[in-house]
Amino acid sequence: MLLLALDTATPAVTAALHDGERVLASDSRVDARRHGELLLPAVDRVLAAAGAGLRDVTAVVVGTGPGPYTGLRVGLATADTFGLALDIPVHGLCTLDGLASATGRTPEDGPFLVATDARRKEVYWRRYADARTPLGEPAVDRPAEIAAQVGGVPAYGAGAHLYPDTFDGAVPEGPGSPVHADAGALAALAAHRLAAGAELGAPRPLYLRRPDAQVPKNYKVVTPR
Structure with missing residues (x-):
């Protein structure tokens, strides 16, 4: 292979x-x-x-x-x-699973999370039991809205470093700590x-929110006479 x-x-x-x-x-x-x-x-x-x-x-x-x-x-x-x-x-x-895998964390290390920058003052994030086992689905949120869920939890990724007040368990960048x-x-x-014989997913985008570009509403239609 x-x-x-x-x-x-x-x-x-x-x-x-x-x-x-x-x-x-x-x-x-x-x-x-x-x-x-x-x-x-x-x-x-x-x-x-x-x-x-x-x-x-x-x-x-x-x-x-x-x-x-x-x-x-x-x-x-x-x-x-x-x-x-x-x-x-x-x-x-x-992508968050790949970041989690790079941490090399074991079940004995305890749960952790990965967060990336979603722009618009939001983060994409997901919680994990270990480097290969996700807990729940990926989500996109404003950091202040998830403070109670992520506070004190070891956190990896650029999203965690962007909002240290919320992700107060952010692990400093270094070996085993991907950004x-x-x-x-x-x-x-x-x-x-x-x-292990597991089926991988399809190569389809995971957006979690609507794109910035949208069809204008209530626009005037002009047709030739």
């Missing part, structure tokens, strides 16, 4: 290759405005680092968010294109679930 992982749901544009046992290569660049420019070069770099070609890839896994519309669509569209061009399966995994999505962790989680 040679699994190509992609994620563009956070400001990190990240790609990785996994052979079913370990991460062979990974690449990340943090730039919230250049997902479309940075993703394919990242794929080229991980393939070169692993000494592989694109046609050696046997499956693709992509982070499905939640995340801002534009960045998220870059990864999903690219994954779908690879799947069609190479005639290989494309799987989807929640943005990492495709290597996403690939490792996907490989683990596939090896």
Whole structure:
């Protein structure tokens, strides 16, 4: 197996290759405005680092968010294109699950949560029992509205660091404390679930809220006479 992982749901544009046992290569660049420019070069770099070609890839896994519309669509569209061009399966995994996987936390460490920046002064977040076991569904909320639920709980991700008064258990950045999505962790989680016989999700976006662009209401229709 040679699994190509992609994620563009956070400001990190990240790609990785996994052979079913370990991460062979990974690449990340943090730039919230250049997902479309940075993703394919990242794929080229991980393939070169692993000494592989694109046609050696046997499956693709992509982070499905939640995340801002534009960045998220870059990864999903690219994954779908690879799947069609190479005639290989494309799987989807929640980006928050990939972040949780990167923490390496065990059940003995206790519950924790992951939060990413949702903009509009909101966060995307999810609670976990350990690095591979989510508790409940992903959500999007204003930090002040969830203070009672997240206070004192170990928290990872850029969303937690943006609102330290609410996420007072935010874990400082460092080894085992991810801030943005990492495709290597996403690939490792996907490989683990596939090896266990679990079905991965479809590569469909997890938005959690309506996009900013909407059809205007009560607009005047002008038709030629």
